Amino acid sequence: MNDYRFTALERFLRYVQIDTQSDPQSTANPSTEKQKDLSRVLVQELHEMGISDAELDEWGYVYATIPANTDKADVPVICFCSHVDTSPDVTGAGVKPMVHERWDGTDIVLPERRAADEPLPVIRVADHPDLREQIGNDIVTASGTTLLGADNKAGVAEIMDAANYLMTHPEVKHGTIRLLFTPDEEVGRGTEKVNIQKLGAQFGYTIDGEALGTLEDETFSADAVRITIQGVSAHPGFAKGKLENALKMAADFLATLPKDTMSPEMTEGKEGFVHPTRMEGNQDQAVVELIIRDFTVAGLHEKEAYLQDRLNNVLTHYPNSTAQFVVKEQYRNMKEVLDQHPAVVDNALEAIRRTGLSPERRSIRGGTDGSRLSFMGLPCPNIFAGEHAFHSRLEWVSVQDMQKAVEVIVNVCQVWEERA
Structure with a gap:
């Protein structure tokens, strides 16, 4: 040429x-x-x-x-x-x-x-x-x-x-x-x-x-996770013993994610990660979206189980609230x-x-x-x-x-x- x-x-x-x-x-x-x-x-x-x-x-x-x-x-x-x-x-x-x-x-x-x-x-x-x-x-x-x-x-x-x-x-x-x-x-x-x-x-x-x-x-193999947290809403002036703030639960969940491992900014080579990409909501309901990456499907499932465990731990402090944890396959x-x-x-x-x-x-x-x-x-x-x-x-x-x-x-x- x-x-x-x-x-x-x-x-x-x-x-x-x-x-x-x-x-x-x-x-x-x-x-x-x-x-x-x-x-x-x-x-x-x-x-x-x-x-x-x-x-x-x-x-x-x-x-x-x-x-x-x-x-x-x-x-x-x-x-x-x-x-x-x-x-x-x-x-x-x-x-x-x-x-x-x-x-x-x-x-x-x-x-x-x-x-x-x-x-x-x-x-x-x-x-x-x-x-x-x-x-x-x-x-x-x-x-x-x-x-x-x-x-x-x-x-x-x-x-x-x-x-x-x-x-x-x-x-x-x-x-x-x-x-x-x-x-x-x-x-x-x-x-x-x-x-x-x-x-x-x-x-x-x-x-x-x-x-x-x-x-x-x-x-990478890739999945997406969408977590929908349903809290308990109440007027803030009369909320004692009633309000369970979905935004606070979402923040608590994100705060439990590791700072030194398992994140894009701390991994390289064949290391996978979990990565929050979006959060929105109000005191009644909040949505957190994450992407999960690993070179093996088994690695994806391990990370998803880890996230589910972190979420469950947060919910133990909010007995009247619930959460949906939905995994969507992206590519392999x-x-x-x-x-x-x-x-x-x-x-x-x-x-x-x-x-x-x-x-x-x-x-x-x-x-x-x-x-x-x-x-x-x-x-x-x-x-x-x-x-x-x-x-x-x-x-x-x-x-x-x-x-x-x-x-x-x-x-x-x-x-x-x-x-x-």
């Missing part, structure tokens, strides 16, 4: 300026209609490439096909997938992307702040060790008041660029390639309305990873499925090598659409997209890493065709 003029950067700069933030409190599909604004752009651009069947369905999913151009009849259909939504943690409206060309290795001071009395945000090399590998490369950031949206619009741009390359280079042999762009990954619903039969792929890859050359074939460790289909990982590792990189297999302290897709019948590891410091105003991506990701996608297509 030495003579190819990559389009990933120009696509990415356009895509991030479209606000596609998802909403965890919404029950709609997709959770926000504005996600379709980018999806419609993708369909139009795919049509312009000559991919005539590109479509946006009612749920906000984009499906498209790059037809096979090989004489081999037994090449598996593979899919590349990225999500269009951005995290609810930081606003994605009014993104002003900046390209720091030929970055010189110094801390990157972003030019805008959210408030006049706030210091300018700084991407410090000491805090972002992967930056040390980027000296001389072009780094894309936001301006300081929003996230950038590299998670996952870098992946979207890379898939679109790879599609453009395959459509303009028919000499590159490949089987049928399916493209899938999903909404609502950031709120845990990215595959909720995927039509696997319509997709028609046998193996897949999400393009939603971090560092250059990495392939992630293991994720995709390694359970991928280990049954070694070719899907092996072919990706070979594609990374052909790009001139040393592949590194990693576990994700999180999940991707590939986690659920794998259990829906589409084994689906995660290839790097080059995104870093996601869900924050300090998010960044390297242009050169994005271009390498495009090469890897093209190479994956070729490896599957050669090995069929």
Whole structure:
């Protein structure tokens, strides 16, 4: 691809300026209609490439096909997938992307702040060790008041660029390639309305990873817990011996959670955690929501039993109050499925090598659409997209890493065709 003029950067700069933030409190599909604004752009651009069947369905999913151009009849259909939504943690409206060309290795001071009395945000090399590998490369950031949206619009741009390359280079042999762009990954619903039969792929890859050359074939398993505490309400002037304040019970419960272990800020590697994400209510009723993460289902169940025990201990002090403890499965460790289909990982590792990189297999302290897709019948590891410091105003991506990701996608297509 030495003579190819990559389009990933120009696509990415356009895509991030479209606000596609998802909403965890919404029950709609997709959770926000504005996600379709980018999806419609993708369909139009795919049509312009000559991919005539590109479509946006009612749920906000984009499906498209790059037809096979090989004489081999037994090449598996593979899919590349990225999500269009951005995290609810930081606003994605009014993104002003900046390209720091030929970055010189110094801390990157972003030019805008959210408030006049706030210091300018700084991407410090000491805090972002992967930056040390980027000296001389072009780094894309936001301006300081929003996230950038590299998670996952870098992946979207890379898939679109790879599609453009395959459509303009028919000499590159490949089987049928399916493209899938999903909404609502950031709120845990990215595959909720995927039509696997319509997709028609046998193996897949999400393009939603971090560092250059990495392939992630293991994720957390994940559950959500919703605790509804029903207290006993009474007028505060006449409450003695009657009032059992649901908000105080919720606070007491949260105060019992460990400070030094089992939390995101105190764990790493293969350690799981419990993480409160939301609390609301009044003296009569309060709701506490948590997410539970572990690399094994047994670990999830241990943590859920721990939370139930903590809640029961709190309730012993409030004899007339009750609580509901509801667990909802979110996703499971995709390694359970991928280990049954070694070719899907092996072919990706070979594609990374052909790009001139040393592949590194990693576990994700999180999940991707590939986690659920794998259990829906589409084994689906995660290839790097080059995104870093996601869900924050300090998010960044390297242009050169994005271009390498495009090469890897093209190479994956070729490896599957050669090995069929």
